[in-house]
Structure formats: C-alpha cells, structure tokens
Amino acid sequence: MTPRWSLRPMDAAGDDVAVDVALPQPGTLGMPPGPRFLEQTLAVARRAMLRTARQRALLIFPMVFPLILFAINGSALSPATRIPRFPTHNYRDFLIAMPFIQGAMFVSITAGVDLARDIESGFLNRLALTPLRGEALLIGQLGGALVVGTVQAVVYLLVGIASGVTFASGVGGALVLLLLSVLIAFAFATLGGLLALRFGTGEAVQGVFPLLFVTLFLSSSSLPRDLIKASWFRDIATYNPVSYLLEGLRSLVITGWDGEALALGFGFTLALLAIALFFAQGAMKTRLARK
Amino acid sequence: MIRFFNVARAVAWRSIHNTLVNPAILVPSIIFPLFFLIAFAGGLSRISDVPNFHYRSGYTAFQFVFVFLQSAAFGGVFTGFAIARDFDSGFARRLLVGAPRRSGIIAGYTIGALLRWALTGGVVTIAALIAGMNIDGNGVDLIGLVGLGVVMNLVAALWACGVAMFLRTEQAGALIQMPVFVLLFLAPVYVPISLLTGWIHDVANVNPVTAVLEAGRGLLAGSPVKVAIAFASLAIGTAVMAVFARRGLASAERAG
Numbered sequence: 322m323t324p325r326w327s328l329r330p331m332d333a334a335g336d337d338v339a340v341d342v343a344l345p346q347p348g349t350l351g352m353p354p355g356p357r358f359l360e361q362t363l364a365v366a367r368r369a370m371l372r373t374a375r376q377r378a379l380l381i382f383p384m385v386f387p388l389i390l391f392a393i394n395g396s397a398l399s400p401a402t403r404i405p406r407f408p409t410h411n412y413r414d415f416l417i418a419m420p421f422i423q424g425a426m427f428v429s430i431t432a433g434v435d436l437a438r439d440i441e442s443g444f445l446n447r448l449a450l451t452p453l454r455g456e457a458l459l460i461g462q463l464g465g466a467l468v469v470g471t472v473q474a475v476v477y478l479l480v481g482i483a484s485g486v487t488f489a490s491g492v493g494g495a496l497v498l499l500l501l502s503v504l505i506a507f508a509f510a511t512l513g514g515l516l517a518l519r520f521g522t523g524e525a526v527q528g529v530f531p532l533l534f535v536t537l538f539l540s541s542s543s544l545p546r547d548l549i550k551a552s553w554f555r556d557i558a559t560y561n562p563v564s565y566l567l568e569g570l571r572s573l574v575i576t577g578w579d580g581e582a583l584a585l586g587f588g589f590t591l592a593l594l595a596i597a598l599f600f601a602q603g604a605m606k607t608r609l610a611r612k
Numbered sequence: 613m614i615r616f617f618n619v620a621r622a623v624a625w626r627s628i629h630n631t632l633v634n635p636a637i638l639v640p641s642i643i644f645p646l647f648f649l650i651a652f653a654g655g656l657s658r659i660s661d662v663p664n665f666h667y668r669s670g671y672t673a674f675q676f677v678f679v680f681l682q683s684a685a686f687g688g689v690f691t692g693f694a695i696a697r698d699f700d701s702g703f704a705r706r707l708l709v710g711a712p713r714r715s716g717i718i719a720g721y722t723i724g725a726l727l728r729w730a731l732t733g734g735v736v737t738i739a740a741l742i743a744g745m746n747i748d749g750n751g752v753d754l755i756g757l758v759g760l761g762v763v764m765n766l767v768a769a770l771w772a773c774g775v776a777m778f779l780r781t782e783q784a785g786a787l788i789q790m791p792v793f794v795l796l797f798l799a800p801v802y803v804p805i806s807l808l809t810g811w812i813h814d815v816a817n818v819n820p821v822t823a824v825l826e827a828g829r830g831l832l833a834g835s836p837v838k839v840a841i842a843f844a845s846l847a848i849g850t851a852v853m854a855v856f857a858r859r860g861l862a863s864a865e866r867a868g
Binding site: 397399400401403404405524528531534535542543550558 | 654786
C-alpha cells in the first residue's frame with residue numbers, strides 16, 4: 322500500500338482545507354517510500370494557495386495601499402525632479418520601485434500570520450505526526466505568499482505603465498523587474514515565516530510589521546542616496562539593504578541595464594532569502610520535533 | 613449633567629489607563645509619528661532646494677507641523693480602534709447598559725484621545741526640537757498651533773468613534789484609518805501648495821486639511837495665514853462628526 326497524499330476541502334462550506342495524509346499502515350514499512358519532497362511541497366502549497374485565495378477581502382488592502390501612496394506621492398513629490406542632478410523628469414519613474422517593496426512587506430505579514438495561525442490552531446502539531454518533511458512544509462506554506470507576491474507585482478507593473486512609467490531597459494527590463502520583485506516578495510515571505518515559527522503568534526508577527534516599514538522609510542525610497550541632504554540619513558540609507566532592493570528595481574526603469582545595481586539588488590535579495598530560509602528551517606525542525 | 617461627567621471621566625480614565633499600561637497600543641502610536649518626522653524632515657530635506665520653495669523656519673519645521681497634526685488625527689483614529697476592540701470583547705455593550713448618560717461615553721473616548729495625543733504630540737515636539745527645529749512664532753502663535761492640533765484630534769476622534777459604533781468590530785480599522793490617512797496626504801505635505809502641479813494641486817486646493825496645515829505652518833513661522841479659515845473648517849468638521857458619532861451611538865444602542 323502506498324501512502325496517500327492529497328488535498329481536499331474538508332467541509333461543504335469551504336471554510337477549511339487540510340492536507341490529507343495517510344500514514345503507512347502497519348506491516349507496510351518495507352513497502353516503497355512515501356511521497357517525494359516535491360509532492361509534499363505541492364500538497365502543502367496548494368493548501369496555502371487555496372487559503373490565500375479565500376481571504377480576498379484581506380488581500381485587497383495590502384495591494385491597494387501601496388498604489389494609493391504611489392498615486393499621491395507620485396504627484397506630491399514631483400517637484401523633487403527639479404532638484405539639480407535628479408535622475409529623471411518623471412517622479413513616478415523613480416517611485417515605481419516603492420510599491421513593489423511595500424507589497425512584499427505586506428506579503429511577509431500575510432505569510433507569517435497564516436503560518437502562525439497554523440501553529441496556534443495546532444495544525445502544525447498534527448502535521449508533526451505525519452512523515453511530512455519540514456522543508457516541504459516550510460516552502461509549501463510560503464506558496465500562497467508567492468502567488469500573492471506575483472499577482473501584486475503584475476498589478477503594480479501594469480498600473481505603473483498605465484500611469485506613464487517607461488522602462489529604459491525595454492520589455493526585457495520589465496520582465497526582469499517582475500522576476501526580482503517576486504523574488505523579493507518570496508524573501509520577505511520567508512522572513513514572515515521565520516517570525517511566525519519563532520514567536521508562534523500572529524499578533525507578534527504583526528507587531529514586527531512597523532519595524533519592516535521603518536526600513537523602507539530609512540532608505541533611498543523617496544530620493545537618490547547622493548541627493549539626501551542629511552548625512553546621518555544618507556549613512557543609514559547606505560547601510561540599509563532595502564535601498565539596494567529599491568535601486569535594483571529602479572535601475573531597470575531609469576538607467577537601463579545597470580549591472581552593479583542589478584547585482585546588488587539580486588544579491589541582497591538572495592542573501593535575505595538564504596538567511597531567512599536557513600533560520601526558518603531550523604525553527605521549523607524545532608516546531609516539528611517529534612517528542 | 614453630573615452623571616454625564618461621571619461617565620465621561622470614567623471612560624476617559626479607562627481609555628488612557630489602557631493606553632499607558634499596554635505597550636502594544638502605546639508604542640506604535642508614538643513610534644509612527646517619530647518615524648514620519650525622521651523620514652520626512654531628515655530624508656527629504658533636499659526638497660527645500662527646489663526652486664521657489666520658501667519657508668522661513670526651515671524644512672524640519674515645515675514637516676514638523678504636518679507630523680504634529682497627523683499625530684493629532686491619529687490619536688483620534690487609534691481611539692477608534694480601542695472602541696472597536698471594546699465592542700468585539702463585549703465590554704462596550706456592558707458599558708452601554710451601565711452608563712446612566714450614554715452621550716458621556718463619546719465624551720469620555722474623545723477626552724481619552726486628547727490625552728493620548730498629548731503624550732504623542734509632546735514626544736514629537738521634543739524630537740523635533742532635538743533635531744534643531746526653528747520656531748519663529750511667538751507664544752500666542754504656538755498656542756494657536758496647539759489649538760489646531762486639539763480640534764484636529766477632536767474631529768478625528770469623533771469620526772473614529774462614529775465608525776466604530778456603527779460597525780462594532782475591529783475589522784472597521786481600515787475604514788476608520790484610510791479616509792483620515794488619504795485626506796492628510798492629499799494636502800501639501802512635502803512642498804507648499806504653490807509648487808504642486810496637476811491633479812494633486814486641484815485636490816489640495818479644496819481639501820480642508822490644506823488650510824489647517826498652512827495655518828499651522830504660518831503660526832510656527834510667525835507669519836499666520838488662513839488661521840480663521842482653518843479653525844472654521846475644523847469647527848464645521850467637529851459639528852458634523854459630533855452628529856455622526858451620536859448617530860453611531862444610537863445605532864449601537866439599537867443593536868443592544
């Protein structure tokens with residue numbers, strides 16, 4: 322008998338979805354091994370995506386809020402383009418990177434709160450009784466966040482283009498921007514997952530959100546670093562990795578193909594992803610420890 | 613009348629007590645305005661180099677007025693969150709049953725909002741002074757600025773109170789917050805209105821917050837402008853929102 326892995330709605334109302342795992346039956350231990358890592362990941366990811374899709378009302382605000390700020394600040398800060406050496410005449414070209422990062426930060430909270438809810442409800446403990454691998458659970462759990470991040474990135478890109486943002490790097494640049502922004506969203510989602518695994522409550526994850534937002538404010542989000550007048554602020558922005566995420570995205574719009582900006586953007590994103598994944602994996606192992 | 617004041621005093625005391633003993637409530641309401649001040653006054657100070665930007669007291673003072681008034685408005689908004697939480701927990705319904713004069717509940721929450729903002733506004737002011745903000749207005753001008761903040765806080769608190777009492781759930785948070793946030797940011801936040809162009813200029817022109825902001829900046833710089841218009845706008849806002857909050861209370865009473 323092969324262990325059965327599937328995902329099915331648990332009730333007619335569609336209130337919940339669960340990974341349906343059948344453990345090996347007694348006497349089947351010598352049988353072929355259970356589902357592979359990929360199958361496990363996809364099963365958990367499908368559940369995460371369905372759950373995310375069912376929370377449409379909760380998804381609208383995080384998606385719309387960065388667009389509102391983009392619309393307002395794109396006009397309100399347009400006089401900044403009159404500052405000597407400002408890199409573009411259209412402030413929206415400069416600002417378009419910001420919604421992607423803001424959206425990614427909202428995704429991190431969504432991912433973290435969802436995972437924390439599984440911890441609080443005891444779902445994770447029940448999964449600990451199954452042969453599910455911790456890595457598959459972690460990556461699968463973040464699947465919903467990845468979908469949200471991708472949808473957000475496409476929406477922001479379309480809104481940006483509709484509002485007059487032009488890409489110096491052309492269509493290829495727009496695709497690379499999409500790729501980088503989805504990667505950033507996934508990295509932040511992993512960070513949200515790590516926070517959930519460490520703290521175990523959604524309230525604690527939400528409590529960290531202001532700190533994430535602070536990193537955005539203390540970066541080169543509104544002006545290029547070389548035009549920031551206050552030296553202490555410029556120094557903070559220089560040491561703040563979020564500046565390089567913004568500048569990587571922005572370079573594709575304003576500069577064209579800027580190898581250094583892209584390398585820093587992708588580099589910091591991958592570093593954040595790797596560090597968050599490493600620690601999240603350790604935290605997941607602790608959470609799933611079979612006692 | 614005594615019963616009204618007793619209810620108002622009890623609700624206000626509870627509101628400020630809950631704020632002071634709960635760091636999860638207190639810290640964000642202080643931290644957010646501080647970070648706005650740092651981000652705007654520090655990160656955007658080069659904006660003052662834009663041609664035709666003229667503000668005598670400097671960009672830190674220019675942004676301080678916005679953050680000061682924003683913190684006043686959000687003092688009211690955060691009180692709305694607390695009211696919604698009281699309904700979710702069932703406390704507000706018990707309060708409605710126990711209060712001999714229910715209009716005192718609204719008064720109590722608005723006094724709580726004012727006391728909460730007194731703390732936040734004080735911290736923001738100290739931070740701006742440490743950052744080297746210039747104050748060119750005299751004592752009367754500064755009292756005028758504080759007065760603008762007080763009435764702004766009152767208008768926002770009444771709005772938040774009304775929404776929270778109509779909807780009676782914490783999920784009303786976004787609806788309480790977003791209109792206030794958008795209204796504030798549709799005013800000339802980063803540059804004087806004369807430097808705005810396009811749709812934002814047209815919207816800022818008819819936005820009542822613009823007059824309040826310009827009056828506040830004028831008072832801080834010692835050259836008052838639009839002060840009467842600002843106070844008149846806020847007075848109208850107070851009257852409208854007081855009716856709205858009272859209707860929200862009536863709705864909560866009907867819901868039982």
